[in-house]
Every structure is written in structure tokens, then in C-alpha cells.
Amino acid sequence: MLHNLALGFSVAGTPFNLLLAFIGVLMGTLIGVLPGIGPMTGVALLIPLTFGMPPTSAIILMAGIYYGAMYGGSTTSILVNTPGESASVVTCLDGYEMAKKGRAGPALAAAAIGSFIAGTFATLALMAFGPVLAKVALHFGPPEFFALMVMGLTVVTSLAGRSMLKALFATLFGLAIAMIGIDLQSAAQRFTFGNPELMDGVEFLVVAIGLFALTEVFINISEMKHAKEVTTEKIQGGLWLTKEDWKRFWPSCTRGTLSGFFVGGIAGAGAAVASFVSYGIEKRMSKHKDELGKGAIEGVTGPESANNAAAGGSLIHLLCLGIPGSGTTAIMLGALIMLGLQPGPLLFTQQPEFVWGLIASMYIGNVMLLVLNLPLVGMWVKLLKVPEYLLTLFIIMFSFLGVYTMNNSIQDLVIMVLFGIIGYGMKRADIPASPVILGMVLGKQMEEKFRQSMVISDGSLSIFFSRPIALALLALAVISITNPYWKHIGAFVKGLFMKPEADAA
Amino acid sequence: MSIRSAVMALTVLAGGITFAAETYPSKPLEIVAPANPGGGFDALARAISRSLDTEKLYPQSNSVINKPGAGGAIGFAYMQMKSKDNYELTVFSPPLIIGSINGTFPSRYTELTPIAKLITDYQVFLVRADSPYKTFKDLMAAVKRNPQAVKFAGGSAAGNMDHLAFCKVAKAAGVDPSKLVYVAFSGGGEAMTTLLGGNVAFVSTGIGEAIPQIQAGTVRALAVTAPERRGGPMASVPTVKEAGINVTYEVWRGVFGTPGMSKEAQEYWMKTLKTMSTTKSWADSVQKMQWVDAYADAAAFAKFLAEENKSYEDLMKNLGLVK
Numbered sequence: 015m016l017h018n019l020a021l022g023f024s025v026a027g028t029p030f031n032l033l034l035a036f037i038g039v040l041m042g043t044l045i046g047v048l049p050g051i052g053p054m055t056g057v058a059l060l061i062p063l064t065f066g067m068p069p070t071s072a073i074i075l076m077a078g079i080y081y082g083a084m085y086g087g088s089t090t091s092i093l094v095n096t097p098g099e100s101a102s103v104v105t106c107l108d109g110y111e112m113a114k115k116g117r118a119g120p121a122l123a124a125a126a127i128g129s130f131i132a133g134t135f136a137t138l139a140l141m142a143f144g145p146v147l148a149k150v151a152l153h154f155g156p157p158e159f160f161a162l163m164v165m166g167l168t169v170v171t172s173l174a175g176r177s178m179l180k181a182l183f184a185t186l187f188g189l190a191i192a193m194i195g196i197d198l199q200s201a202a203q204r205f206t207f208g209n210p211e212l213m214d215g216v217e218f219l220v221v222a223i224g225l226f227a228l229t230e231v232f233i234n235i236s237e238m239k240h241a242k243e244v245t246t247e248k249i250q251g252g253l254w255l256t257k258e259d260w261k262r263f264w265p266s267c268t269r270g271t272l273s274g275f276f277v278g279g280i281a282g283a284g285a286a287v288a289s290f291v292s293y294g295i296e297k298r299m300s301k302h303k304d305e306l307g308k309g310a311i312e313g314v315t316g317p318e319s320a321n322n323a324a325a326g327g328s329l330i331h332l333l334c335l336g337i338p339g340s341g342t343t344a345i346m347l348g349a350l351i352m353l354g355l356q357p358g359p360l361l362f363t364q365q366p367e368f369v370w371g372l373i374a375s376m377y378i379g380n381v382m383l384l385v386l387n388l389p390l391v392g393m394w395v396k397l398l399k400v401p402e403y404l405l406t407l408f409i410i411m412f413s414f415l416g417v418y419t420m421n422n423s424i425q426d427l428v429i430m431v432l433f434g435i436i437g438y439g440m441k442r443a444d445i446p447a448s449p450v451i452l453g454m455v456l457g458k459q460m461e462e463k464f465r466q467s468m469v470i471s472d473g474s475l476s477i478f479f480s481r482p483i484a485l486a487l488l489a490l491a492v493i494s495i496t497n498p499y500w501k502h503i504g505a506f507v508k509g510l511f512m513k514p515e516a517d518a519a
Numbered sequence: 520m521s522i523r524s525a526v527m528a529l530t531v532l533a534g535g536i537t538f539a540a541e542t543y544p545s546k547p548l549e550i551v552a553p554a555n556p557g558g559g560f561d562a563l564a565r566a567i568s569r570s571l572d573t574e575k576l577y578p579q580s581n582s583v584i585n586k587p588g589a590g591g592a593i594g595f596a597y598m599q600m601k602s603k604d605n606y607e608l609t610v611f612s613p614p615l616i617i618g619s620i621n622g623t624f625p626s627r628y629t630e631l632t633p634i635a636k637l638i639t640d641y642q643v644f645l646v647r648a649d650s651p652y653k654t655f656k657d658l659m660a661a662v663k664r665n666p667q668a669v670k671f672a673g674g675s676a677a678g679n680m681d682h683l684a685f686c687k688v689a690k691a692a693g694v695d696p697s698k699l700v701y702v703a704f705s706g707g708g709e710a711m712t713t714l715l716g717g718n719v720a721f722v723s724t725g726i727g728e729a730i731p732q733i734q735a736g737t738v739r740a741l742a743v744t745a746p747e748r749r750g751g752p753m754a755s756v757p758t759v760k761e762a763g764i765n766v767t768y769e770v771w772r773g774v775f776g777t778p779g780m781s782k783e784a785q786e787y788w789m790k791t792l793k794t795m796s797t798t799k800s801w802a803d804s805v806q807k808m809q810w811v812d813a814y815a816d817a818a819a820f821a822k823f824l825a826e827e828n829k830s831y832e833d834l835m836k837n838l839g840l841v842k
Binding site: 198331421470 | 556562585586588589593596621667676677678702704705711712713715716717718719727731734735737
């Protein structure tokens with residue numbers, strides 16, 4: 015293995031490949047910061063540039079963009095409540111709260127360091143266990159996926175604010191939005207009203223930006239009217255993590271990395287799902303779970319580590335199975351085939367200089383990202399010193415630009431504004447917005463996987479209970495959702511036994 | 520994105536200045552790819568664009584614009600909006616016909632002006648390496664015995680190419696296609712994982728996606744839907760015809776102009792694309808993308824489309840996908 019790695023570094027270390035890795039991570043960071051332009055579009059637009067490059071150089075550039083975007087996506091989530099890409103939506107919850115409290119610096123730093131550790135771990139794991147993990151991944155059929163999504167949905171209990179009922183309402187709303195579009199199994203159109211742009215469903219980032227960023231704008235505007243004074247965010251304390259922060263950083267980073275790698279690398283479910291699952295885990299296992307949602311560092315570190323580990327993990331699917339685990343890796347697969355390379359089980363043996371060159375360049379790229387991002391934290395934080403009315407304009411511009419560039423669609427802008435208004439109403443009614451996003455992200459896949467399972471089993475539900483992985487995941491979901499009520503159930507059962515005695519007496 | 524807007528602005532500007540020009544190509548050309556960057560349509564549109572540039576076949580500039588969504592319906596609507604514009608071309612494949620039959624497209628495919636069929640591809644049916652079905656005949660015998668038990672998967676919604684390709688073959692073999700059980704996935708990769716995980720009996724997919732798995736020996740290709748055997752890594756894979764079912768299924772790709780494009784412009788592009796299909800840069804693209812050259816001129820293309828339309832209509836009626 016060391017011999018292979020040395021080969022890899024000799025490939026990745028050429029000045030040309032180093033330059034490409036640098037360009038890749040730099041562009042990736044930018045793409046991540048801008049909402050709308052996701053890593054998928056970024057990689058796709060660069061494909062023509064890679065024509066004529068050796069395949070190794072091409073993948074170094076593309077992979078750099080992919081994990082660079084995972085780094086950059088958190089920045090706008092934390093600073094202006096506008097997720098840069100789908101995997102950073104959860105980061106808004108605590109990241110923006112931290113920024114509001116003047117702790118944007120530590121939040122950005124924690125996101126960058128967490129991403130670095132998770133990215134490096136994913137690279138190491140890809141190197142050590144890639145081909146083995148790829149085999150495990152094949153055990154994830156539709157029933158296992160469905161069970162995973164159900165487990166993900168239990169996260170809602172941790173996203174609920176004061177009222178569980180309101181959170182469930184919001185989740186159902188999200189699930190309902192996820193149903194818009196052409197149904198995969200029957201090809202029937204649902205809730206499209208004959209509108210061709212609705213056939214693919216509503217893009218999840220359009221809703222997320224409406225519900226988070228525009229809602230924030232509306233709130234700002236309505237409050238500006240009441241109090242004419244313009245308040246600027248105060249930056250308190252340092253830009254760097256405190257001793258206390260570090261103590262809380264490590265456990266959440268470890269949990270985020272492992273869960274993200276599982277979700278992205280083994281199940282192949284993508285970075286957005288990974289970030290949600292990680293947030294749920296933090297809410298249950300963190301020592302500071304009560305602070306989550308109010309600006310806890312765990313809420314940033316966990317999901318940000320998870321989405322980077324998932325991005326690295328999904329490369330396992332691409333390289334070892336030849337099967338893309340996400341939209342971005344699907345485009346990368348297309349590009350590699352175009353370059354005359356066949357990703358798949360034989361890649362490791364047939365093209366060692368390609369695989370190990372990529373792995374080595376991922377180490378290098380992760381270091382570059384850390385060096386690139388940490389000094390920039392101070393610059394990003396200065397953004398918060400901008401007066402609120404200017405910042406509001408800035409958010410509006412960012413939101414419209416980002417959503418428009420996604421599909422060049424005016425209708426997407428209308429939908430975004432609509433969700434901004436809905437979000438404002440929800441905020442006033444104290445209904446949490448994040449369960450809507452959760453319902454949307456998981457709902458579509460959950461339904462698809464359920465229907466696929468049903469077709470495979472000829473309509474028998476036993477398929478979920480006869481397969482060990484699916485059963486285990488479903489059991490975990492049940493345990494985690496009933497967890498808070500065990501005490502009550504215990505008391506209730508006790509009460510049942512006590513009562514007759516009381517009557518007898 | 521800003522570069523593209525700048526190019527578009529220049530296009531508009533140039534259009535305004537050259538309004539008095541008399542001969543046909545007096546404006547920049549826009550090639551509409553009705554899908555996202557990175558997909559098959561995008562690759563084809565960009566290959567055409569590159570060849571027009573390198574071979575200096577079009578005296579003006581040309582650019583590719585992506586109109587993704589709804590399986591091409593958004594791109595189709597865009598072409599409708601540009602009716603009679605002689606400087607818009609687009610590329611389409613069988614979903615154009617499928618969408619115009621099942622009503623997901625805003626209008627019939629005949630509205631577009633056919634210019635040329637350029638390339639083609641075929642479907643392949645794969646089983647897992649350890650599958651009991653050794654040959655396509657084995658598979659078809661099992662399907663005939665009990666279609667319910669031999670489920671197949673594909674990377675697109677029901678009623679799309681992956682589904683219909685096998686339905687067409689089954690129908691030709693005397694099996695009622697509405698009895699077949701198709702599991703739809705939202706991408707070829709997911710369908711492949713499902714096959715490798717042993718959850719379905721076989722997969723219907725494009726040849727390109729199948730090659731890495733075939734080479735690795737994780738799957739076995741039972742048949743291709745081509746009229747004769749394909750070359751390279753697919754050389755050992757028999758055709759459906761060899762199994763005694765006289766049918767082919769073609770995933771063609773061709774170029775269309777806007778509704779109501781002028782005769783002059785249509786003829787210009789017929790000639791230009793014909794020349795292009797013989798150039799070295801085009802041959803390079805075809806080879807790189809593992810396409811099959813299948814040039815047919817406008818008249819032959821239109822006739823071919825009418826046959827395709829008939830065949831799809833029958834099949835989809837049979838499946839209850841159209842009333």
C-alpha cells in the first residue's frame with residue numbers, strides 16, 4: 015500500500031497536477047459559496063476543459079471541485095442563512111445562530127477543520143477498504159434504503175421547536191411538496207397542473223433558499239419598520255475556537271465523520287441526507303443537546319464533517335463499483351468514460367496510477383482547502399459588519415442569482431418567493447422550517463424506494479422484516495423515536511399495576 | 520454563467536446589426552441541448568458545435584445553450600417559442616416521440632423541422648454473472664413461463680426507453696408486455712446496484728453504461744437490440760435477432776430545426792450536417808463517445824420518425840400508457 019501511495023504522490027505531485035488540484039479546490043469553494051451553482055453544474059461546465067488532458071489530471075480537477083464545494087457550502091449558511099448547496103442546509107440551523115451571537119469565526123473555523131478531518135478520513139478509508147466496502151454497498155437494495163430514510167425522518171423529533179405537532183405538520187408539508195412531479199413507477203403526473211416545469215418536481219434548494227434566506231429578509235424588513243435603528247452584528251470574542259469549543263468539537267466531528275461515511279460511502283445516499291442524519295445523532299448523543307438549534311457548535315461540526323465524509327465516500331461507489339452514488343459522481347463517470355477510462359471493479363488493478371494519483375491528490379487537496387479557508391475566515395466574518403439593510407439586499411441578490419442560474423427558470427424564482435412568504439407566515443406562527451426541508455429531501459427517495467420494494471416483493475410488506483439490514487435500521491428508528499417516551503411508558507405500565515391494588519385497598 | 524450571458528448579449532446585438540443581410544447564414548447559431556450539461560444531449564450538441572468550428576463549416580459563430588427539464592419537454596417548449604427562427608437547432612432522441620404520444624410534451628413531434636439523424640445507440644439486457652439465465656433464450660423462456668417472476672429494472676421512469684425496449688422485444692416474442700414487471704429507478708447506476716444486489720432478474724440499459732461491468736465480469740450481457748453484433752468489448756454479445764426474435768430497438772439521436780423553419784435554412788443545414796458527418800473531427804467525437812454513426816437525411820429521417828411513432832403508439836397502447 016505504501017508503495018502504491020508513493021506512486022500516487024509521484025503522479026499527483028507534478029506541477030501540472032498540483033496546479034489543477036489548486037484550481038479545482040478554489041473553484042469548488044467558490045461554487046460552494048454561491049447558492050444555485052452546485053458541484054454538479056460546476057463539474058459539468060468544466061468537462062470541455064478536460065478534453066485532451068490525461069484522465070488522472072481530469073479527475074484531480076473534478077474531484078477538487080467536488081470536495082471544495084462541500085467546504086465552501088457552509089460559509090453562506092453560517093453568515094447569511096443562505097445555504098450554498100443542498101448539503102449545507104442543516105448548517106444554517108446552528109451556524110447562523112452562532113453568527114447572530116457574534117461567534118461566526120469559531121463556526122466557520124469549526125466547519126473548515128471538521129471538513130478537513132472528515133475529508134482526510136474518507137480518503138484514508140477509500141484507500142484501505144475501498145474494494146471491500148464496495149461489496150457491502152451492494153447489500154443496500156430498495157428496502158434497506160427505505161429503512162435508512164425512515165431512520166433519517168426520525169430526526170424530525172430533534173428539529174422540533176416547542177411543539178411536536180407543528181414539526182409534524184411541517185414534515186407532512188415537505189413530504190407533500192416532494193410528491194410533485196412525474197411518478198417513477200407509473201409515469202403519472204402528480205400536482206403538475208400540466209406545467210412542464212413542474213414535471214421534475216420542485217427543486218429542493220429553491221424551497222430551502224425561500225424558506226431560510228428570503229424569510230430572513232422579510233423578517234428583517236418587517237422589524238426594521240418597527241425599530242428604525244439599524245443594528246449591526248457585533249463580533250464578540252476571537253475568530254478561533256476556544257478551549258471549550260475544542261472540547262465539544264472532537265466528539266461531534268468523530269460522530270459526523272463516521273455517520274457521513276456510512277451514509278455516503280456504504281449506503282450511497284448522498285451528502286444532504288448524511289448531514290441530516292448527523293444532526294439527528296448530535297441531538298441525541300451530544301452532551302449539549304439542549305443547546306442545539308440555539309447556536310451550538312456541535313450543530314455545525316457534525317453535519318459539516320458528515321457531508322465531506324459522504325462526498326469522499328461516494329467516490330468509493332464510483333471508483334470501485336463503477337456506479338455513481340450521487341449526481342456529481344454520475345457526471346464524473348460520464349467524463350471519465352469520455353476520456354477513455356472505464357471505472358469499475360477492475361480500475362484498481364488496471365489503472366493503479368490513476369486511482370492512487372487521485373487518492374494522493376485528495377490528501378493534497380484537503381490540505382490546500384484548509385490553508386485556503388482558515389485565513390479567509392476573518393475576511394468572511396467582516397461581512398457581518400455590513401449594515402443590516404445592505405446585507406438584506408445582498409441576500410436578496412444572492413438568492414435570486416443563485417436560484418435563477420440553477421435552471422435558467424423564472425418559474426423557480428416565483429416558487430422561491432412564494433416559499434419566502436410561506437416561511438414568513440410559518441415563522442410568525444412558530445412552525446419550524448427545517449422539517450419541511452427534511453420531508454422534501456427524504457420524502458421523494460423514501461417513496462421511490464418503498465414503491466420499488468413493493469414491486470420487487472409483489473406487494474408484500476414482509477420484505478422490510480425479512481432482510482436483516484432493513485430490519486435493524488427500522489428497529490433503530492423505532493427506538494430513537496420512542497426514546498423520550500420510555501419514561502412515560504414505564505410510569506404508565508407501573509400505573510396499570512398499581513391501580514388494582516389501590517382499588518383493592 | 521456570466522460568459523454565457525455575454526455571448527447571448529452579443530448574439531442579440533449581432534442579430535440587430537445584420538438585419539439587412541440577404542443570404543442565409545448571416546447570424547450566429549444557437550444549438551439547444553434539452554438537458555443538463557454533462558448528459559448525452561449536451562455531449563452531442565457540443566460535439567456538433569465543436570465540429571462546426573474546427574472544420575469552419577459555419578461562417579458565423581455558434582453556441583450551445585442548455586434547456587434542461589421534464590425529459591426534454593422544456594427544450595421542446597423553448598423551440599416552440601422560437602418558431603420560424605432559422606438560427607436555432609436542437610437535438611432529440613426517442614423520448615421526443617414517447618413524450619408526444621403520452622402528452623408530457625406540449626405538442627406533437629411533427630411540429631419540429633427534421634434535419635438529419637446523426638448517431639444511434641442500442642439497448643443491452645444484463646443479468647448478474649451468477650444468474651441461472653445463460654442465454655437470452657433461457658431468459659425469454661422464463662419470461663414466457665411467468666413474467667411476474669422475472670422482474671427487470673431500468674434507470675428511467677416507467678414508459679421510458681429502458682422499459683419500452685424490453686416491452687418491444689417481448690411483444691415481438693409473443694409475450695403480452697402489460698404482464699411484465701418493471702422496477703423504475705431514477706438513474707442507470709441505481710438500477711445496476713439493484714441487479715448486482717440480486718434484487719431483480721435483469722436490467723435494461725444503454726451499452727455505454729454496461730461496458731465497465733461486463734469487462735469486470737460482474738454481469739453477463741445476454742443480448743443487444745442492434746441489427747448486427749457490436750464491436751469492441753461487445754463483440755461476443757449476440758443480438759436479439761440471433762435468439763430468434765426478429766426485432767431491433769434503436770436509441771437514435773437527430774437534429775431538428777424550429778417549427779416553421781424556412782426551406783432555405785433547412786436545406787442549408789441538411790447539406791452542412793451531411794458534410795460534417797464525414798469530417799475527421801466528427802469521427803473523433805463519435806469514436807470518443809462510443810456512438811454509432813447513423814447519418815440519414817431529412818426525408819429518410821422523417822420517414823423513420825413516422826415508423827417509430829407507429830411502433831411506439833402500438834406498444835404504449837398495449838401497455839395502457841395512452842388512451
